[in-house]
Amino acid sequence: MVRILLITAALLVMVLFLVLPLLTVFIQALSAGFGAYVAAIADPNVTAAIGLTLLIAAIAVPANLLFGIVASWCIARFRFPGRSVLLTLIDLPFSISPVVAGLLEVLLFGLNGLLGPFLAVHGVQIIFAIPGMVIATIFVTFPFVAREVIPLAQEQGNDEEEAAVTLGASGLQIFWRVSLPKIRWGLFYGVLLCNARAMGEFGAVSVVSGKVFGATDTLPLAVESLYESYEIQAAFAAASLLALLALATLVLKAALEWWHRGEIAASRPRTSARPQKAA
Amino acid sequence: MTADIAVSHVSRSFGTHKVLDDVSLTVAPGELLALLGPSGSGKTTLLRLIAGLDQPDSGRITIGDIDASSRKPKERGVGFVFQHYALFRHMSVFENIAFPLRVRKAGKAEIRARVEELLRLIQLEALAERYPSQLSGGQRQRVALARALASQPRVLLLDEPFGALDAVVRRDLRRWLHHLHREMNITTIFVTHDQEEAFELADRVVIMQQGRISQQGTPMDIYRQPANIFVHEFLGESNRIACHVVDRKVLAEAGYFLGHTQGGDGAATAFVRPHQIAVRPSASGPWRIAQIASSGTHARLTLAWQEARLESGMTADALLAAGFAVGTQVDVAFTSGAVFRDGGAPSALQNKPGETSGSALDAGRTRLSVL
Numbered sequence: 134m135v136r137i138l139l140i141t142a143a144l145l146v147m148v149l150f151l152v153l154p155l156l157t158v159f160i161q162a163l164s165a166g167f168g169a170y171v172a173a174i175a176d177p178n179v180t181a182a183i184g185l186t187l188l189i190a191a192i193a194v195p196a197n198l199l200f201g202i203v204a205s206w207c208i209a210r211f212r213f214p215g216r217s218v219l220l221t222l223i224d225l226p227f228s229i230s231p232v233v234a235g236l237l238e239v240l241l242f243g244l245n246g247l248l249g250p251f252l253a254v255h256g257v258q259i260i261f262a263i264p265g266m267v268i269a270t271i272f273v274t275f276p277f278v279a280r281e282v283i284p285l286a287q288e289q290g291n292d293e294e295e296a297a298v299t300l301g302a303s304g305l306q307i308f309w310r311v312s313l314p315k316i317r318w319g320l321f322y323g324v325l326l327c328n329a330r331a332m333g334e335f336g337a338v339s340v341v342s343g344k345v346f347g348a349t350d351t352l353p354l355a356v357e358s359l360y361e362s363y364e365i366q367a368a369f370a371a372a373s374l375l376a377l378l379a380l381a382t383l384v385l386k387a388a389l390e391w392w393h394r395g396e397i398a399a400s401r402p403r404t405s406a407r408p409q410k411a412a
Numbered sequence: 413m414t415a416d417i418a419v420s421h422v423s424r425s426f427g428t429h430k431v432l433d434d435v436s437l438t439v440a441p442g443e444l445l446a447l448l449g450p451s452g453s454g455k456t457t458l459l460r461l462i463a464g465l466d467q468p469d470s471g472r473i474t475i476g477d478i479d480a481s482s483r484k485p486k487e488r489g490v491g492f493v494f495q496h497y498a499l500f501r502h503m504s505v506f507e508n509i510a511f512p513l514r515v516r517k518a519g520k521a522e523i524r525a526r527v528e529e530l531l532r533l534i535q536l537e538a539l540a541e542r543y544p545s546q547l548s549g550g551q552r553q554r555v556a557l558a559r560a561l562a563s564q565p566r567v568l569l570l571d572e573p574f575g576a577l578d579a580v581v582r583r584d585l586r587r588w589l590h591h592l593h594r595e596m597n598i599t600t601i602f603v604t605h606d607q608e609e610a611f612e613l614a615d616r617v618v619i620m621q622q623g624r625i626s627q628q629g630t631p632m633d634i635y636r637q638p639a640n641i642f643v644h645e646f647l648g649e650s651n652r653i654a655c656h657v658v659d660r661k662v663l664a665e666a667g668y669f670l671g672h673t674q675g676g677d678g679a680a681t682a683f684v685r686p687h688q689i690a691v692r693p694s695a696s697g698p699w700r701i702a703q704i705a706s707s708g709t710h711a712r713l714t715l716a717w718q719e720a721r722l723e724s725g726m727t728a729d730a731l732l733a734a735g736f737a738v739g740t741q742v743d744v745a746f747t748s749g750a751v752f753r754d755g756g757a758p759s760a761l762q763n764k765p766g767e768t769s770g771s772a773l774d775a776g777r778t779r780l781s782v783l
Contacts, residue, residue, distance in 0.1 A: 293501070295465055297511070298465065299464075299490060300562075301512050302486070302512075310515070315500070315501060317502075
């Protein structure tokens with residue numbers, strides 16, 4: 134009885150907070166018909182926002198992927214001074230409000246900021262331009278890959294790399310054939326999460342973008358601009374793209390997990406010496 | 413005959429802890445050598461130094477004709493099997509074994525042929541496409557061995573090869589490895605803390621203690637003539653008897669007579685293994701059976717004489733045949749043993765046939781009068 138009650142409550146909460154809002158987005162987006170939906174998305178300002186969102190993600194995600202690999206490699210393999218400081222710093226973006234992160238960037242790179250005058254002399258504009266938005270996105274999505282990969286690398290240890298050394302592999306071969314493949318599922322989840330956040334980030338990017346509609350607007354910023362100018366249907370049409378992105382991410386993750394389920398099971402740390410049935 | 417592996421004056425410290433202290437060792441081609449010692453004796457560190465996974469602080473290691481101290485692991489011609497196998501978890505059995513060939517950029521056909529040959533050798537042809545997590549411990553161990561052999565190394569190094577396996581698999585795999593070694597005749601060093609394993613498998617055993625080599629020799633030599641008390645105790649259970657040597661007679665502190673030995677008079681410690689004590693029923697025997705513990709095929713007798721206690725072992729059949737029970741009066745004879753004086757090499761404990769500790773209680777009295 135208690136069980137049924139709890140399950141019902143959980144389902145209700147899920148419907149109320151997840152399914153209904155999602156449905157609302159699509160109902161609103163299509164409220165003026167499919168033609169109006171397509172027209173809203175084809176608007177040059179919206180397509181520009183889509184382009185910018187993709188560009189920022191295309192820079193921020195690989196940057197954080199690279200960082201995540203290097204950080205996990207160092208932390209799992211070496212004991213060095215500052216190791217625990219690094220581990221703590223990786224979490225910093227999670228504990229700072231994205232708006233504060235954006236403001237910090239303005240204070241650093243803005244015209245009146247620490248490096249602003251120097252950059253202005255050399256004609257480099259970061260704040261209220263695309264570089265600032267990229268930096269803000271990288272900062273906010275910084276922990277996603279690293280947080281997935283570091284615990285995995287620590288758990289798996291260094292044994293396989295040592296084995297590879299005795300089997301005659303060079304450093305580069307060890308990295309490509311052993312170290313990278315054994316963390317690839319952690320990397321993959323990290324990249325998916327990182328990408329979703331990079332495309333959806335609002336706070337930090339909003340502070341540094343200057344919100345020039347059609348020029349420094351990403352998709353989330355465009356949704357807000359449209360909504361504030363009472364173009365409700367267009368705002369929801371843009372928002373539906375973000376909702377679709379979220380759904381696609383989920384589906385992709387589930388599909389790949391299913392497709393490679395045998396290999397994922399194999400890449401988990403071995404906890405028992407019992408023989409298992411083949412997948 | 414030149415040595416296949418020569419370790420000379422190698423030392424290695426971790427921080428202030430000296431793990432290896434001036435160790436020298438040679439291994440002949442085709443030899444199967446066991447590094448035996450308790451945990452922390454430095455045996456695994458020595459193996460890792462030979463493999464090139466670690467560098468010595470001082471000393472030299474040569475493998476074949478080349479000075480390996482400065483060579484990278486891949487140039488040493490060494491195959492290494494890790495205690496926990498260290499198989500590549502994201503690769504199938506086939507790919508694990510193919511790895512050393514792939515990194516050497518061998519041809520596809522050559523790789524397939526070699527891997528299939530090795531799969532036959534380890535009798536796992538049917539499991540080539542499995543992942544390591546789908547194998548049993550013994551199967552993983554064999555895959556690790558095949559992988560280490562794939563690039564045809566000059567020497568094979570095994571770190572506690574059977575340490576993580578249960579008793580039955582352990583015994584089977586031990587026999588299989590022995591067989592394999594005889595067939596391939598590859599120079600092999602394996603590390604173990606199990607003296608039974610070392611003695612059964614190895615041509616020669618090196619016993620390590622606190623970063624130094626305590627003794628090396630054939631299993632029989634070491635068993636017959638342990639160099640010191642540490643080695644003797646490490647090789648199995650013993651009665652440790654505080655004693656005095658007086659005029660080549662060995663007399664226990666407790667007052668009974670043990671036997672004869674060579675060397676001068678003085679305080680000593682005698683070691684007598686349970687099976688080196690012969691027990692005979694005798695109504696007038698001074699010893700009494702205080703306790704019998706049976707473990708199926710073998711039985712252990714606790715013998716008592718005044719305050720003194722001895723542990724003796726015999727087969728369960730012999731126990732039944734002799735009709736021993738708790739309380740039986742018996743004669744005790746020490747058939748052999750070792751007498752140590754001040755940490756040096758032992759002298760053998762001997763007895764004339766028919767001579768028992770009971771019959772020589774008079775000798776014990778002699779000792780009391782001497783003191």
